[in-house]
Amino acid sequence: MARRETLFSPFFAFIGQLASLLWESLGYIFRGAVSYRHTVAQMSEAGVGSLLVAMITVGFSGAVAGLYLGAQLVKYGQQGYAGGFVGKSLALEIAPVITAIVFSARSGSAMAAELGSMQVTEQVDALRSMGVSPTRYLIVPRLLATVIMLPLITVLANAAGVLGGAIAVAGSGISSSVYWESFKSFTTVDDQVQGLLKTIPFAILIVLISCCQGLNTKGGARGVGRATTSAVVFAIIAVYVADYFLSVVLQDALLWRR
């Protein structure tokens, strides 16, 4: 008897597909079946392409945080917290999440579109017909490149955000030496580590969702468009949901360590 289709069965099928892609990719990575040439190509293609956009968006996010926080803190005479607030929010939340969103929009969409058009023009089948696993050839280099690049982009975007905050708080009359002093004393190494640790699961989610959508593409140019859109939408949702649970777990884990 055929299994009954419910409203949720496509969702669970998709989750299952992501899990098996991850398992398969890890298998290739641990066996060392990795094309370094393709990984480096993806690092420059996906990573460098997203860097500038991430620095601009996170830079201005930091500036806006500085603008509002600065005005409020001056009102209550708590200027000494400005740098710490901006720095902590950037390190823990704004930089990793905004960078992941930018990456998904800029590079995840490109992955879905490229794999999607390869799927509809039978190039994915051509790989399989030659005994080459699409997971090994297409997904593993993208996965490795993103897991390496996303934390690096996040660090630079974070720096741009802190700088943006420094410029913005000056508008509220907080001097830059007060800002940097506050930043140094409140934003800890743990905060930076916690933020960066989140980027690795983000990277895995974005790449797997985008590639999976690409490989599932059906029906020509319109299908490629649909795959690209849903890759970005699903990746952004997944990043935010994962962000909450990762924050809960990481916060406890880092507290417990001390």
Next chain:
Amino acid sequence: MIELRGVSYFVADESTPDGRRAILDDISFRVPTGSTTCIMGVSGTGKTTLLRLMAGLLKPNSGEILIDEQDIAPLNENELNEVRAKTGFVFQYGALFDSLSVGENVAFGLHEKRHPKKEVEEIVAARLSEVGLPGITEKLPSEISGGMRKRVAMARALATSPQLIFYDEPTSGLDPVMAGVIDDLIVRLKIQNNTTNVVVSHHLESILRISDRVLMLHAGKLVANGTPDEIKNSTSPVVQQFLQGNPVGPISVT
């Protein structure tokens, strides 16, 4: 040798009572080693699906597909990759990797099999001149015509010297002279390398020229299986309508 035993393939279709529709229904035939079998039939009767099943790109819902006595239907992708090492597939629209040059496309399978670099260049040049395209290794697939892409795809599939070759409409869209060249190449490979070939085509002249056996598919069923002469003299109205290109007959066009 390729042998199919009772192969069926279904797709989901909500409008039928059991929710599925047969694309291929209980297909059985065999293709002996060193022979060419052509599969003909009107568009949409499952010819390409049948070819993809034999290459392990699709899984049948029931039945056995034996490649050199090994049933490939239950194999997983890793096990299939071993079978695919001895097969080649020429896709209908080429399916060239569009980010790679023509030369890299043809060399792709050889690099994957870690052939020595020096030999690869020679094989690539030899294969490309066999399909009438010498000296275009630097071009990108987007810079050459559809017919040329198809011939490059053929060179790519043949580069690793496969023993079983699946051709999806290798001569459609080619000029008559080039179609003749491709037909000759298929026949020559069969004689020289004892390859086993399955060709999907509705190009009658070429079917009669290259095949040892001809199968005809109609509405998901095998309706004819014989030598080219038997097919030509068949009394089946479906076969005769197809051969004569008659718009009126048992093959419904609506």
